[in-house]
Amino acid sequence: MENGHKSSATTKILDKVLELLDSEGVFGTDRDQPVVVFKHPKELTTEIPDLDLEAPITDEKQLWDVVRRIIQHCVKTSHPYFLNQLYGGLDPYGLAGAWISEALNTNQYTYEVAPAFTLAELAVLKRVLNLIGFQNGDGIFAPGGSIANMFAIALARYKMDPTTKNRGISHLPPLVMLTSEESHYSMLKAAHWFGVGTDNVIRVKTDERGRMIPSALVESIESALSAGKKPFFVNATAGTTVLGAFDPLAQIADVCEKYQLWMHVDACWGGSLMFSDKYSAILKDTHRADSLAWNPHKMLGAPLQCSILVIKEKGLLHQCNSAAATYLFQQDKFYDTAFDTGDKSVQCGRKVDAFKLWLMWSVRGQTGFARLVDNCMDVSRYFMSRIKEMEGFILVLPEFQCTNICFWYIPPSLRSATERNQEWWSKVSEVAPKIKERMIMAGSLMIGYQPLKHRNLPNFFRLVTTCHPPPTTADMEHVIKEIVEKGADL
Numbered sequence: 001m002e003n004g005h006k007s008s009a010t011t012k013i014l015d016k017v018l019e020l021l022d023s024e025g026v027f028g029t030d031r032d033q034p035v036v037v038f039k040h041p042k043e044l045t046t047e048i049p050d051l052d053l054e055a056p057i058t059d060e061k062q063l064w065d066v067v068r069r070i071i072q073h074c075v076k077t078s079h080p081y082f083l084n085q086l087y088g089g090l091d092p093y094g095l096a097g098a099w100i101s102e103a104l105n106t107n108q109y110t111y112e113v114a115p116a117f118t119l120a121e122l123a124v125l126k127r128v129l130n131l132i133g134f135q136n137g138d139g140i141f142a143p144g145g146s147i148a149n150m151f152a153i154a155l156a157r158y159k160m161d162p163t164t165k166n167r168g169i170s171h172l173p174p175l176v177m178l179t180s181e182e183s184h185y186s187m188l189k190a191a192h193w194f195g196v197g198t199d200n201v202i203r204v205k206t207d208e209r210g211r212m213i214p215s216a217l218v219e220s221i222e223s224a225l226s227a228g229k230k231p232f233f234v235n236a237t238a239g240t241t242v243l244g245a246f247d248p249l250a251q252i253a254d255v256c257e258k259y260q261l262w263m264h265v266d267a268c269w270g271g272s273l274m275f276s277d278k279y280s281a282i283l284k285d286t287h288r289a290d291s292l293a294w295n296p297h298k299m300l301g302a303p304l305q306c307s308i309l310v311i312k313e314k315g316l317l318h319q320c321n322s323a324a325a326t327y328l329f330q331q332d333k334f335y336d337t338a339f340d341t342g343d344k345s346v347q348c349g350r351k352v353d354a355f356k357l358w359l360m361w362s363v364r365g366q367t368g369f370a371r372l373v374d375n376c377m378d379v380s381r382y383f384m385s386r387i388k389e390m391e392g393f394i395l396v397l398p399e400f401q402c403t404n405i406c407f408w409y410i411p412p413s414l415r416s417a418t419e420r421n422q423e424w425w426s427k428v429s430e431v432a433p434k435i436k437e438r439m440i441m442a443g444s445l446m447i448g449y450q451p452l453k454h455r456n457l458p459n460f461f462r463l464v465t466t467c468h469p470p471p472t473t474a475d476m477e478h479v480i481k482e483i484v485e486k487g488a489d490l
Contacts, residue, residue: 034443097356109342133287145268156262210245239270244402301468429458
């Protein structure tokens with residue numbers, strides 16, 4: 001090989017892995033191939049009997065046969081017809097970055113063991129802080145959006161009362177977190193983990209589009225104060241999970257300033273709109289928040305996981321989370337220890353999640369990201385306009401703010417009903433699950449569905465477009481065709 005390096009056993013293994021992935025179409029966008037070959041658990045156990053780990057697989061051919069079968073029965077999330085979640089295919093440069101960082105197998109806690117990766121993380125955070133409008137802020141990569149949100153809650157509690165780091169919260173009145181009724185369930189889980197309690201998470205009412213109502217936020221705060229409780233954290237969502245709604249950030253910021261509450265923006269889903277000149281106006285008031293979480297592994301297509309928390313106040317992450325472990329964060333090192341960023345995190349071991357985004361950003365730039373995001377949004381608008389006038393389709397909302405397009409499909413047998421009563425809606429609720437089952441068994445399309453019980457909305461489809469592979473209007477026509485065909489006889 002070049003440079004005198006001999007091909008190692010590791011290289012041979014990875015060459016085989018790459019060959020398998022490529023031959024099974026993992027990286028391709030062949031629309032004629034199934035997005036999934038679905039088997040129920042008992043069937044799949046029979047199909048891949050070697051998963052039990054009872055004995056080593058010593059035969060190399062047998063090993064790769066098992067790996068091939070595993071790949072064949074994985075969902076092809078890079079398939080154009082995987083529209084099932086708030087993520088999809090991955091950016092190839094992001095994958096390259098992930099492979100590089102995995103191969104180097106280091107830990108993102110000190111400059112000593114991750115010098116170049118530390119600088120790459122700081123470079124990415126600097127750009128994100130600038131886009132959000134936190135001119136002298138700070139940030140950290142976190143293992144997922146839920147943990148990024150939890151970072152913000154810990155910071156809010158510490159900012160409210162720094163003694164909670166040592167004393168806990170037993171000396172305080174019951175703490176209260178406020179979030180919209182459409183927000184992510186990580187708020188409830190965080191309240192449990194932090195000792196706040198899920199009963200002390202106030203789910204603030206939303207309007208007809210799924211956005212938090214500022215006056216309802218004020219009422220909720222006043223109610224908590226009257227009950228002798230202590231509100232300390234408000235979560236505004238920029239792109240809710242189901243409806244894709246963006247809470248009114250400026251008005252929520254006004255409320256938070258009035259009551260001196262920490263304002264966090266969960267932009268894990270909708271934050272990627274920051275790159276778009278066409279669609280970013282909806283995020284123009286993020287600079288008024290105290291913290292913001294964003295998941296590039298969602299719409300933007302960075303490989304899982306890639307999640308960022310940025311905050312307005314520099315130094316607060318370290319003050320809140322530092323434990324000053326002397327075996328890692330010695331202050332008499334021979335280099336500038338300000339680059340030992342790990343003590344800002346609640347973790348010890350921390351994956352190098354920044355480098356894959358750095359590589360994507362280096363290649364595509366903000367303009368390239370903008371093109372991808374604009375296309376993603378534009379194609380979702382095409383889909384919405386198509387089904388808005390089509391017989392058999394009913395939009396859950398008249399308009400949507402993100403790429404989420406939520407709708408019911410009404411099969412021919414239900415269209416002639418003179419009254420849309422509870423019995424009729426109960427039948428409609430059975431349509432999406434059945435159509436989805438048929439599409440998955442055929443491998444032709446994966447698209448999500450869900451009810452919204454607090455709105456009394458029965459099961460409906462949620463189509464979500466992401467940046468990779470870049471969706472097309474033809475893909476949207478395929479979605480319509482599949483739903484109509486698979487639901488024709490229901």
